[in-house]
Amino acid sequence: MKLATWNVNSLKVRLPQLLAWLARAQPDVVCLQETKLEDANFPVADIEAAGYRCLYSGQKAYNGVAILSRRPLTDPAVGIQGFEDEQKRVLAATVDGVRVVCVYVPNGESVDSPKYTYKLDWFDALRVWLERELAHHPRLAVLGDFNVAPEDRDVHDPRLWEGKVLFSVPERDALRRLLDLGLADSFRLFEQPEKSFSWWDYRMNQFKRNMGLRIDHILLSAPLAQEAKASTIDKQVRAQERPSDHAPVVTELAES
DNA sequence: ATGGCGCCACATTGGCGA
Numbered sequence: 117m118k119l120a121t122w123n124v125n126s127l128k129v130r131l132p133q134l135l136a137w138l139a140r141a142q143p144d145v146v147c148l149q150e151t152k153l154e155d156a157n158f159p160v161a162d163i164e165a166a167g168y169r170c171l172y173s174g175q176k177a178y179n180g181v182a183i184l185s186r187r188p189l190t191d192p193a194v195g196i197q198g199f200e201d202e203q204k205r206v207l208a209a210t211v212d213g214v215r216v217v218c219v220y221v222p223n224g225e226s227v228d229s230p231k232y233t234y235k236l237d238w239f240d241a242l243r244v245w246l247e248r249e250l251a252h253h254p255r256l257a258v259l260g261d262f263n264v265a266p267e268d269r270d271v272h273d274p275r276l277w278e279g280k281v282l283f284s285v286p287e288r289d290a291l292r293r294l295l296d297l298g299l300a301d302s303f304r305l306f307e308q309p310e311k312s313f314s315w316w317d318y319r320m321n322q323f324k325r326n327m328g329l330r331i332d333h334i335l336l337s338a339p340l341a342q343e344a345k346a347s348t349i350d351k352q353v354r355a356q357e358r359p360s361d362h363a364p365v366v367t368e369l370a371e372s
Numbered sequence: 373a374t375g376g377c378g379c380c381a382c383a384t385t386g387g388c389g390a
Contacts, residue, residue, distance in 0.1 A: 177380050318377035
């Protein structure tokens with residue numbers, strides 16, 4: 117089973133790229149973030165024509181998440197249980213016995229912003245909810261844009277980013293506490309090229325200069341981590357014309 | 373120190389992302 121996550125930064129704009137990527141990469145399950153579409157405008161027909169079922173939870177202009185799957189999606193759930201949030205950032209469903217959770221963690225804006233407080237509160241609520249979800253679903257995967265680079269090696273210039281939003285200690289601690297529930301950062305289960313990133317700012321040719329961050333992650337519970345075969349970041353997608361600022365991350369599980 | 377780019381909407385400028 118090939119699991120993927122991609123922040124598309126507008127599904128309306130990126131739909132042709134998504135369809136081309138599905139055909140090339142052949143993922144089984146794809147979690148999308150920043151679809152920026154109300155549910156009424158979700159391109160269901162195009163995605164079904166490509167061979168994928170879909171679940172989506174969106175809003176106008178901001179946020180919005182979706183799960184695409186070749187196999188049936190069951191037991192859908194919207195949002196973090198027990199956490200009121202108008203922003204559409206979380207969607208979950210079960211595919212072939214794997215509980216798939218798609219997350220779009222708040223950006224935080226800057227460490228002195230109210231949005232940063234919201235981000236940390238949001239992480240807390242996510243952790244509490246995921247702990248319960250794990251108890252019910254031992255085969256659990258959390259995929260998405262976490263808006264946190266976990267370690268120095270996930271940042272092109274850690275000294276420059278030290279203390280900044282996306283790399284501040286409280287954010288990294290919040291992500292660490294998720295991993296401490298018994299989730300593995302699947303990308304790091306395998307040997308990887310140095311300076312592997314999943315996001316590059318549009319400005320200043322940062323992609324060409326590989327000045328990025330690794331903030332998009334696929335976390336796997338222990339039974340799934342044992343089955344992981346490979347994990348990669350699809351940089352080709354970021355090199356296209358009119359790209360999203362994020363590249364897809366893909367983790368493959370052995371057939372079980 | 374600031375803006376750079378791209379997308380969106382009560383749009384031709386400002387909010388937001390990261």
